[in-house]
Amino acid sequence: MELSPDETIFWQNGFITINLTLVTTWVLMFVLVLASVLVTRKLRSDLKISRWQCILEMLVTGMNQQIKEVGLKKSEKFLGFIGTLFIFIAFANLCIIFPGYEPPTSSLSTTVALALCVFLATPLFGIAENGVLGYLKTFIEPTFIMLPFNIISEVSRTLALAVRLFGNIMSGGLIVTILLGIAPLFFPVLMTVLGLITGVIQAYIFSILATVYIAAATEESDKKKARTKKMKHKSIGVTNSK
Amino acid sequence: MKIDWFTVIAQIINFLVLMWLLKHFLYRPILASIDERETNIKKQLLEAESQKKEAAKARDEFNHKNEIFDMEKDELMRKAAIEAKNEGDRLREEARNEANELKEHLEKAFAEDQTIKNNGMAKRIKGEVLDIARKTLKDLSSASLEGQTLEVFLNKINGLRADEKVKLSKALEGGEPILVHSTFPLSKKQREAIRTTVKSLLKTEAVIEFKTRPELINGIEMLSNGYRLSWSIKDYLKPLEEAVGIES
Structure with a gap:
């Protein structure tokens, strides 16, 4: 029994390995991009729009709204990263309704890759917003003693992200495979339906956690801006009262 | 359950490529379309607001004109009433004068008639007296x-x-x-x-x-x-x- 689609290898040359995970990912990417191109080719800005455009608009504005609600005010800036995480993971997980399909998210390599993306993106966004010092300062918050714990937290949450997604999706697929051997008629169908829900929830959790981490890394800048604004208001008030 | 590092690197690259593609083909056009629609709606709302203001202005102007018209109408009615009253007075005065003239004329005619009648009576009386005198003188x-x-x-x-x-x-x-x-x-x-x-x-x-x-x-x-x-x-x-x- 294969636990991961990584184990299904199509072509290998030394370090380079073309496995099922990569092939499935490419297919998913192709479908997603093709669908996007087809729908956005005939975009309309008036009030009468196609239902596909409506679905995509709902998806994009929904994700944008979620990012804003978590605390990232310039949501459009983070939409590309977080939105792609959600769409890719959700689409990869939802495709389990196709027989014989193995989601790339059930590969630890994929989930680690995605978690590493978040791990790298978080400081990059943090540095972009607060500068290097500003970002590094978040590691000694609230006190200097917390520095090792913050570093451990940074690494462990990346690991947790990767393992959580991998575990959930892999276990779902594994259970369906096992149940097919025991009760091949109805039970796997129910488990697949459950897998669809789990897949969407996992996509949501993954992307929302990534948003929270990025928000935590960039919040220093927001705080500083709020403080500056407050000071300005105060000074204007004092000047006026004088 | 092992990590294939080539797959990890490939998936990172895949993810970045997908992110770029979706940003280019999905988020940007969709957000641009939404922004354009919002701009259009805002524009339409502004136009509606402007039209509403214009309508309110036109309504105010109309009301103002209506008020002026009402005032002019009242003024005209007042003038017409005064003119009608004056005309009525004039006609009444004219009628009164005519009536007086007619009365005088009638009185005059009546007096003349009376005079004629009296004269006739005087003539008759004279005639009668003469007859009496004549008869008396004849008898005498x-x-x-x-x-x-x-x-x-x-x-x-x-x-x-x-x-x-x-x-x-x-x-x-x-x-x-x-x-x-x-x-x-x-x-x-x-x-x-x-x-x-x-x-x-x-x-x-x-x-x-x-x-x-x-x-x-x-x-x-x-x-x-x-x-x-x-x-x-x-x-x-x-x-x-x-x-x-x-x-x-």
Whole structure:
């Protein structure tokens, strides 16, 4: 029994390995991009729009709204990263309704890759917003003693992200495979339906956690801006009262 | 359950490529479309607001014009009412004047009518009195009334006072003829009697013309250059006429 689609290898040359995970990912990417191109080719800005455009608009504005609600005010800036995480993971997980399909998210390599993306993106966004010092300062918050714990937290949450997604999706697929051997008629169908829900929830959790981490890394800048604004208001008030 | 690091690197690259592609083909066009729609809606809302303001302005202008129109209408109505009142007053005054004129005319006509009636009555009364006198004189004497009248007239000429005689003489000095009017035509004898009486009075021959005037009512009068001497029952009836308010 294969636990991961990584184990299904199509072509290998030394370090380079073309496995099922990569092939499935490419297919998913192709479908997603093709669908996007087809729908956005005939975009309309008036009030009468196609239902596909409506679905995509709902998806994009929904994700944008979620990012804003978590605390990232310039949501459009983070939409590309977080939105792609959600769409890719959700689409990869939802495709389990196709027989014989193995989601790339059930590969630890994929989930680690995605978690590493978040791990790298978080400081990059943090540095972009607060500068290097500003970002590094978040590691000694609230006190200097917390520095090792913050570093451990940074690494462990990346690991947790990767393992959580991998575990959930892999276990779902594994259970369906096992149940097919025991009760091949109805039970796997129910488990697949459950897998669809789990897949969407996992996509949501993954992307929302990534948003929270990025928000935590960039919040220093927001705080500083709020403080500056407050000071300005105060000074204007004092000047006026004088 | 092992990690294939090539797959990890490949998946990271795949994810970045997918992110770029979706950003290019999905997020950007969709957000641009939404932004454009929002801009259009905002524009439409602004236009609607502007149109609303224009409509409100037009409504205000209309109300203002309506108020002016109402005021003008009221003013015109007021003027029309005043003019109507003036016209009514004028017409009433005109009608009153016409009525007064008509009344005066009627009164005048009535008075004239009354006068005519009274005159007729006076004539009848005179006639009646003359008839009575005639009858009385006839009963008293055998001479006719005309003869009695002439006799009375001749007696009056003979009985003229000295100053009156002078007046008559002066009147005849101009050479004017003496006019003798009588109600009845005088006979030759009666005319001769008058000529004789006048001649004896004035001691001179005078030209005498005789004329008949029935309106004298049984009487004779003598006129010459403004001098008048007469006798008529009319003279006796004068007080009666005055008593009953009749103008002769």
